[in-house]
Amino acid sequence: MSSSNAAYTQVRPYTRGWLALMAGFGAVIIVALGAVWHMEHQGHWVTGMTNQVVWGMPHVFAVFLIVAASGALNVASMGSVFGREDYQKLGRLSALLAVALLAGGLAVLVLDLGRPDRLAVAMTHFNFKSIFAWNVILYSGFMAVVGVYLWTMMDWRAGRFYKPAALVAFGWRLVLTTGTGCIFGFLAAREAYGAAVMAPLFIAMSFAYGLAVFILVLSVSFKMTRRPLGGDLSARLLRLLGLFVAANLYFTALLHVTQLYFAGRGGVEAFILWNGGIHTTLFWVGQVGLGGILPLVIAYGGCGHAVRKRAMMASILVVLGGLAQVWVIVIGGQAWPLDLFPGMEVSSTFADGHVHAYAPSAWEVMLGLGGVAVALVIATIGMTALGLLPSGLETATESRGCNN
Amino acid sequence: MTELSRRQVILASGAVLIAAPVQARAPGEPASARSRWGLLIDTGKCSAECNVCVETCKAEMGLSGHDRPLTDAQYLRKVNVRDPATGAAHSVPVMCQHCAKPACVDVCPTGASMKRADGIVLVDRHICIGCRYCMMACPYKARSFAHEDQTGQQPYLPRGKGTVEGCTLCVHRIDEGRPPACVEACAAKARGAMLFGDLNDPKSDIAQRVAREATSRIRADLGLEPAIRYQGI
Numbered sequence: 001m002s003s004s005n006a007a008y009t010q011v012r013p014y015t016r017g018w019l020a021l022m023a024g025f026g027a028v029i030i031v032a033l034g035a036v037w038h039m040e041h042q043g044h045w046v047t048g049m050t051n052q053v054v055w056g057m058p059h060v061f062a063v064f065l066i067v068a069a070s071g072a073l074n075v076a077s078m079g080s081v082f083g084r085e086d087y088q089k090l091g092r093l094s095a096l097l098a099v100a101l102l103a104g105g106l107a108v109l110v111l112d113l114g115r116p117d118r119l120a121v122a123m124t125h126f127n128f129k130s131i132f133a134w135n136v137i138l139y140s141g142f143m144a145v146v147g148v149y150l151w152t153m154m155d156w157r158a159g160r161f162y163k164p165a166a167l168v169a170f171g172w173r174l175v176l177t178t179g180t181g182c183i184f185g186f187l188a189a190r191e192a193y194g195a196a197v198m199a200p201l202f203i204a205m206s207f208a209y210g211l212a213v214f215i216l217v218l219s220v221s222f223k224m225t226r227r228p229l230g231g232d233l234s235a236r237l238l239r240l241l242g243l244f245v246a247a248n249l250y251f252t253a254l255l256h257v258t259q260l261y262f263a264g265r266g267g268v269e270a271f272i273l274w275n276g277g278i279h280t281t282l283f284w285v286g287q288v289g290l291g292g293i294l295p296l297v298i299a300y301g302g303c304g305h306a307v308r309k310r311a312m313m314a315s316i317l318v319v320l321g322g323l324a325q326v327w328v329i330v331i332g333g334q335a336w337p338l339d340l341f342p343g344m345e346v347s348s349t350f351a352d353g354h355v356h357a358y359a360p361s362a363w364e365v366m367l368g369l370g371g372v373a374v375a376l377v378i379a380t381i382g383m384t385a386l387g388l389l390p391s392g393l394e395t396a397t398e399s400r401g402c403n404n
Numbered sequence: 405m406t407e408l409s410r411r412q413v414i415l416a417s418g419a420v421l422i423a424a425p426v427q428a429r430a431p432g433e434p435a436s437a438r439s440r441w442g443l444l445i446d447t448g449k450c451s452a453e454c455n456v457c458v459e460t461c462k463a464e465m466g467l468s469g470h471d472r473p474l475t476d477a478q479y480l481r482k483v484n485v486r487d488p489a490t491g492a493a494h495s496v497p498v499m500c501q502h503c504a505k506p507a508c509v510d511v512c513p514t515g516a517s518m519k520r521a522d523g524i525v526l527v528d529r530h531i532c533i534g535c536r537y538c539m540m541a542c543p544y545k546a547r548s549f550a551h552e553d554q555t556g557q558q559p560y561l562p563r564g565k566g567t568v569e570g571c572t573l574c575v576h577r578i579d580e581g582r583p584p585a586c587v588e589a590c591a592a593k594a595r596g597a598m599l600f601g602d603l604n605d606p607k608s609d610i611a612q613r614v615a616r617e618a619t620s621r622i623r624a625d626l627g628l629e630p631a632i633r634y635q636g637i
């Protein structure tokens with residue numbers, strides 16, 4: 001049943017820390033809006049994006065946040081769908097974060113449109129063949145479903161809807177991430193994508209990113225509001241994160257093995273894995289090394305540091321590795337030229353036949369960070385307005401194994 | 405002689421116009437699925453130095469540009485293709501391929517990318533939100549994003565910052581019964597490498613040649629069934 005027997009308290013507003021935090025996020029958002037104004041006013045030529053690399057840094061942030069959003073809901077699902085009681089107390093925060101991250105990601109996506117003023121058009125004209133249009137529906141639906149789910153967690157009178165809402169939300173998040181993966185998986189033209197394995201890969205990515213962000217927000221908010229956080233819970237979350245990171249690595253490997261198996265995809269594979277410059281570096285060092293292997297070592301390796309610290313370290317690495325991974329997928333996939341004439345050498349005035357350069361402009365980075373700030377502001381306001389944070393978690397779980 | 409007179413009869417009936425190969429569409433009359441406009445490009449007649457079609461396209465469409473090749477719009481380009489095994493080289497005009505199953509139309513969330521009944525693929529710039537997903541999906545890289553304010557616009561081709569555009573097959577000319585600008589210019593100033601016409605009309609030159617001679621389509625393996633056919637590559 002719902003976690004109504006646990007004690008939840010709001011975060012106290014207008015304290016010095018709270019004000020400083022909000023001022024910081026606010027400043028980032030204002031800078032981001034300035035960047036948006038500049039990019040829209042001048043046109044996209046002031047960004048690093050071109051007619052070759054049409055999706056740039058804003059998409060890296062947006063895809064990361066959207067993917068993380070569905071993953072952030074997993075903690076709630078663990079409690080309600082899979083009956084893990086020790087996670088139930090975290091369900092409210094998990095649902096709030098899911099909504100906040102999605103809002104942040106969508107804000108970036110919308111503000112990077114050529115015509116953000118036509119958002120109403122996007123909401124009223126639907127081409128039901130388009131996976132993008134489906135995603136618009138999936139995203140808005142996700143907000144609604146998670147909203148209801150959160151309500152059933154918070155209002156004991158809605159308790160009988162708790163389980164069904166949890167199930168719907170869990171199913172919805174899986175479909176949503178499948179949809180996001182299919183945005184790339186359905187692009188037959190681009191050699192780096194166009195594989196069904198993109199869908200499960202994106203689900204694995206979402207599990208890892210979402211949990212990492214959840215651990216970070218949980219730890220920081222507990223620390224800032226001086227709530228006790230038990231080492232056992234951190235240890236459990238860290239082990240779970242390790243599992244998700246391993247799944248992400250597995251599907252990444254599967255993607256590349258599949259690609260290598262396809263005749264004619266050797267070029268793009270060599271590009272990503274071997275001679276793609278920044279993309280190769282970000283793949284091996286960022287995605288696989290920092291975002292994959294190192295968190296695994298931290299999660300399952302020695303017991304040098306306090307487990308809470310280790311969970312934080314691993315989560316930060318997973319976030320950074322995740323951004324690198326999304327970069328490799330989004331930018332690396334476009335940097336590799338379209339193959340109009342397989343087996344031929346080509347050149348043209350429209351940059352055919354050679355690898356496309358892309359360097360993000362500061363404006364794009366500002367916009368992306370603005371999305372992160374939007375997510376964190378929503379999360380902070382949510383924790384302030386509603387009783388979402390458990391007042392303490394130290395006695396919630398019992399110790400298992402070597403973790404502190 | 406009999407052959408000629410039969411042609412004359414057909415000519416007189418107005419079914420085929422030699423000077424203007426296409427029947428103009430009456431104002432207000434919708435495009436019809438009876439037609440499937442296409443091009444047959446003979447790359448053997450197309451030299452690497454010749455840029456007549458590209459320049460004509462730019463002038464016709466008012467693509468003034470800002471001397472920023474990475475972000476300036478280009479509807480038609482010459483792609484130099486070389487077979488590394490044999491050294492055989494071609495220079496191929498590539499534009500929107502006006503696919504029967506256009507990937508851009510499938511992915512466009514708002515329906516701004518659309519296929520007209522007669523097979524011409526267009527962007528409705530009033531409902532394009534500039535998401536650029538169509539550019540991600542097009543295997544021919546046939547679309548450009550309007551990266552900045554546009555000047556020198558033509559009345560028949562409204563262009564706007566923040567939306568996506570591409571070759572319209574000169575739909576404004578086709579509707580008047582004229583061939584696309586590149587085709588006309590290639591015939592007048594170069595070697596007439598392009599043949600324009602209705603692939604659905606068995607009597608059209610293009611349909612007859614496509615039926616008779618070997619032609620190919622770029623990335624035919626993707627199954628998008630482009631209306632632009634090539635010979636010699």
Ligand code: SF4
Nearest residue numbers: 512532533535536538
């Ligand atoms: S950029 Fe415009 S035409 Fe292209 S997919 Fe998006 S809305 Fe459709």
